[in-house]
Amino acid sequence: MPQIDDLVLFTQVIEHGSFSKVAEINKITKSVVSKRISKLENELGVQLIYRTTRKLTLTEPGSVLFHRAKEINQVAQSAFDAVTGYSEALSGNIRVSVPTISGELLLAEALSDFCQSHPGLTIEMSMDNHFVDLVADNFDLVIRTGYLEDSSLIARHIFNSRWMICTSPKYIEQFGEPTTPKGLLHHNCLGYTQQSTGPFDWLFIRNSNENYTLKVSGNFASDNAAALKKAALKGNGIAYLPTCLIYDELQRGDLVEVLPKHSGKVVGIYAVYPYTKKPSKRIQALIEHIRERYMGIKERF
Structure with missing residues (x-):
């Protein structure tokens, strides 16, 4: 061998x-x-x-x-x-770009805490759902979901984000609850335009491990998942959203999960940085800190 x-x-x-x-x-x-x-x-x-x-x-x-x-x-x-990296003092400034949802729910606090733990270090955090140009925009680290296409960059997998199909009790009371993915074809679905496959191409699972896509339709789509959550809360349709975004609403019963055995969307969360033979200790330590934060509340994701 x-x-x-x-x-x-x-x-x-x-x-x-x-x-x-x-x-x-x-x-x-x-x-x-x-x-x-x-x-x-x-x-x-x-x-x-x-x-x-x-x-x-x-x-x-x-x-x-x-x-x-x-x-x-x-x-x-x-x-x-x-x-x-933990045996060395961390200092300097780090420019980080993160997705809006992750920034608001987790990363703003995580990055701020990291600065508190390392007094000689500062962080500038930008929230943007679009993939930025690390070199042109002078970012040291980018947190993104999906797949890496640029071979000049390195992506370290941090965590997997589960997505759920959800709606409000009000919507179910008025229009009924679909019992199969094809049942969604008779419902108003809310599309997420940030999906590379298209806002209404929803991913499902069958036979335990076989993924397939079903095209649904609806009267409202957005590139902002929080906007889709608001529409679902109002009873205006069924949405396919990250678990972390709707966790509290699910716990309160303001939203309910639909087709739990059929939803198959899992999106990887990655830390992305320019290719170097040996990334700086502060970047490595920050990535590890972010990964631990995700692991600490993994039930929400």
Whole structure:
């Protein structure tokens, strides 16, 4: 079975494009680097690198292995940095962009508390539901939901946010309660325009693990989930919303969950920052602090 150290060495060779440079970094000979890469190829039974006198080129399996191995390196480094960061004094200013809902419900307090714990550190928090340009807008860290498309950025998964289909008792009393997802086709649904698939393409689950999309319809849509909650509270329709946003209303009975066994929407919450070999200790410590806050009230999410 291939050794992790050989995977690390392989990624270094690709990143630096040179056996000699990697040998120098690791204080070993070039021949040792070459032998360990050859050993890795033999153990896997595939050629990973095309070697010429001018350059190194990845084969198709080499490309797959490189991207997967790089992820392992980043996760391991993130874990080490998160721990070692606590032994150092944190200082300076951090500019953070967070989603409106998370900012209001959790992150404003979490980030403020983090500043209180580290007197030499300041944070500027911006609330925006749209993905910002970290470099152009000079942000150090962005908290976002969904998937990362820009390969020049690193996304660390923090938490999964469950979504619920809900409405008010008033609406059910007046229009009835759907018993199947297709039953929603006869109801007024409230659309969330921030969904990449479209405001009325709702995600459901069947046979325990099979996801599918059903297109519903309605007379009101918004890019603001809080606005949809208000419309649902008024009895104006059925909404598909983050659990954290409607948790208190569900507890009070102002809203009730509909089709609990069928709702299948789970959205990942990620901490996103520019790609660097070793992110600053303060960023790593802040990400860990945010993750712990989410874990502390996970029943609300």
